[in-house]
Amino acid sequence: MLLFPSSDTSPARRQRWLSVVAKAPAHRLQILRQSLGDTPSYTMLRRPEIGLIMLQGRISGSGAPFAAGEMTVTRAAVRLASGQIGIGYVGGRHPLQAELVAAIDALGQLPEWQQPIEDQIIAPLEQEAKARHRLRAAMAAATKVEFFTVAREAGT
Amino acid sequence: MYVAVKGGETAIAHALELLADRRRGSRDVPELTLDQIDQQLAQSVDRVMTEGSCYDRQLAALAIKQARGDLIEAIFLLRAYRTTLPRFGHSEPIDTSRMSAERRISSTFKDVPGGQVLGPTFDYTHRLLDFSLMANGERPTAPTAPIDAAQIFPRVGDILEREGMLEPPPPADAGVSTQDITRDPLTLPASRPVRLQALARGDEGFLLALGYSTQRGYGNNHPFVGEIRFGAVPVSFVPEELGFPIEIAEIDVTECDMVNQFAGSHDVPPQFTRGYGLAFGHAERKAMAMALVDRALRAEELSEAVISPAQDEEFVLAHSDNVEASGFVQHLKLPHYVDFQSELVVVRALRAEVEARQQQAALDQAAE
Structure with missing residues (x-):
């Protein structure tokens, strides 16, 4: 469990939170958000909007970038009555999730909400993501092989 | 070159309805869901996203369903859809x-x-049809190993x-x-x-x-x-x-x-x-x-x-x-009637000239 000083508005925390909630399955985020109960209301600064970003790859994985193809993205922005602005960006077409992400980003700028969000939303989602990765990696690991080349003995 | 033609509205409307009917297929068979396409025809989805140049599994699955499984048609649908969206920027290069x-x-x-x-991977499959897939049944989950x-x-x-x-x-x-x-x-x-x-x-x-x-x-x-x-x-x-x-x-x-x-x-x-x-x-x-x-x-x-x-x-x-x-190959199906009419006139004229020459040659030969 991460403990916050009185107020953590650092980009590092926002960056981590925004990434965790954007990559979470939309329905999980919705369920966990409900566990927070009543939260300060907000107004929409930018209604959820679907658009595209161009994904970049790199030549041979590490060289000059090139445009590899686009992906759909949904973004939204909200403002709390107290003025904090929350930004949400999620891959895919997920208007509700983008709004939730923006709302969580805004709430996270209120010191009293940081710990509850960390405990009830961010930490569980991080663990679930880790478990998904671990399962996929474990299934892959079961297919790991050793190839042996058959060397011919001299003179036989 | 093709030119615009008028008429045929009713026929076109009915052709679209027939297409929709054929897309659905026999009503005795359950309709495909996008999740089924995404999960069970995953590599069709992958190809449509790649060549449609737009990563969105659900949209690609929808395009495949709408195109009746014609992947190039589905790619076209996805490309057309992307032109309706604003561009927010570009990603950092993926690592x-x-x-x-x-x-x-x-x-x-x-x-x-x-x-x-x-x-x-398909690499080590024997490429023998697996008839067990004809029967619906639960598959065990894949084995795991320590990572x-x-x-x-x-x-x-x-x-x-x-x-x-x-x-x-x-x-x-x-x-x-x-x-x-x-x-x-x-x-x-x-x-x-x-x-x-x-x-x-x-x-x-x-x-x-x-x-x-x-x-x-x-x-x-x-x-x-x-x-x-x-x-x-x-x-x-x-x-x-x-x-x-x-x-x-x-x-x-x-x-x-x-x-x-x-x-x-x-x-x-x-x-x-x-x-x-x-x-x-x-x-x-x-x-x-x-x-x-x-x-x-x-x-x-x-x-x-x-x-x-x-x-x-x-x-x-x-x-x-x-x-x-x-698009360029299939545009040949569009009306080229005027184009073709003018070609017809030219070819008829050329044929008439050749025939006239042949007749004259026959007459000259007979005269000799």
């Missing part, structure tokens, strides 16, 4: 060395650090590169933004990033045939699979409102680093050169074909003779896009 790899093989190094991980703590697979290319045996890829030009053929039209000669963008959206069949042609001697460059990897990579994006990168998604990609023989030139000592392929989802035939053609198109840069189709940039890039190709 495939951070991939949670489900598959990773090298055909050049058997003892590659991290090991050879076969993953969900290494790191779960990181170093790139084979990076290892060879350090020894100087493999050419390093061209570095990014500082301050130069990545060219994008969806915004600025393709011009020739094209830079390598532009070629790779065109190849990434290019038709798999076309690139496969071209790649195959290089192996058969039409621009051969002795390829080896340095590495193929497939798995999930995070997508980083810097929203202008925030000014710092956030990860907005994880996407599956397939990457192929092809290593090719190169004898060296007057100035360059012999070393291995590379071709690169990258595709959305699990699409390694596409990624391999792309890498072969990428390398073939570098012929001029590497002072090789440009004598084969796969090495001809104009030929390859002008014909690799299946939406363009399909």
